[in-house]
Amino acid sequence: INSGSLAQQTGGVLKTFHNFDPYVDEEELTHAIKDSVKKVTGYQGQLKIRCSSGLQVNKYYGGFQTSGEAADPVLPVLNNDTSIACDFVYDGKLETKYDGHFQIALLYTASDGQRKVRVINSIVSVTERVGDVFAFADQDTVLGLILRESISRLPTTNLVALKSYLNVQVADINTRYRKLVSSHGSLPGQLVFPHGLKTLAMFILSAEKTRALKEKTVNPDLRIESLYRLKTYPLDRLSLYLY
Helix, strand or coil: CHHHHHHHHHCCCCCCCCCCCHHHHHHHHHHHHHHHHHCCEEEEEEEEEEECCCEEEEEEECCCECCCCCCCCEEEEEECCCCCEEEEEECCCCCCCCCEEEEEEEEEEECCCCEEEEEEEEEECCCCCHHHHHHCCCHHHHHHHHHHHHHCCCCCCCHHHHHHHHHHHHHHHHHHHHHHCCCCCCCCCCCCCCHHHCCHHHHHHHHHCCCCCCCCCCCHHHHHHHHHHHHHCCHHHHHHHHC
């Protein structure tokens, strides 16, 4: 638990070899050490996100340090597997005749001591049609954000309440889709899911079956490692882990 907290705050990697057996785990341990040494690594990272008028950053999720929920993340160590999620809230009106703009800037020190900036610019369309929002929803992104936001409620929320919260979110997404988008084309009592989010419920169920969220007794080290994976894995590895 102490090591997990350190890794979470500094951008480190947490790996547990429970009941280590050299005949079984030696190859995986060797690979983990080599991977950690060979990765392209940066230090003293600072992340800043800017967005169009009408939106503002609500909260960041991942392994980093901040001075508050909406404060810019500081990453003592980062590499190509570093993954940070962010959600936004409306603080004004977005005009459909204009695009929405996002700019993410990451300032960091490379391993050779040079100070560098990585900038990502993104433009998205603004629509008043809720059907477009569901049509272009990215399931991996939705899954990662839901899990990280939910897990951030620990330890003030117990596991029973947390799993109920996850279920309510999935039900709410599908209920709103049925009510606002597909109400005219579905039969009473028929299950209707957004096309891009068809398997979201199954992935959430998989998350509830991980060691991180199991209600029964689980080895504390394995629970912490599983929680770390759900909170910090890049989206492709998160989906594979749950699959």
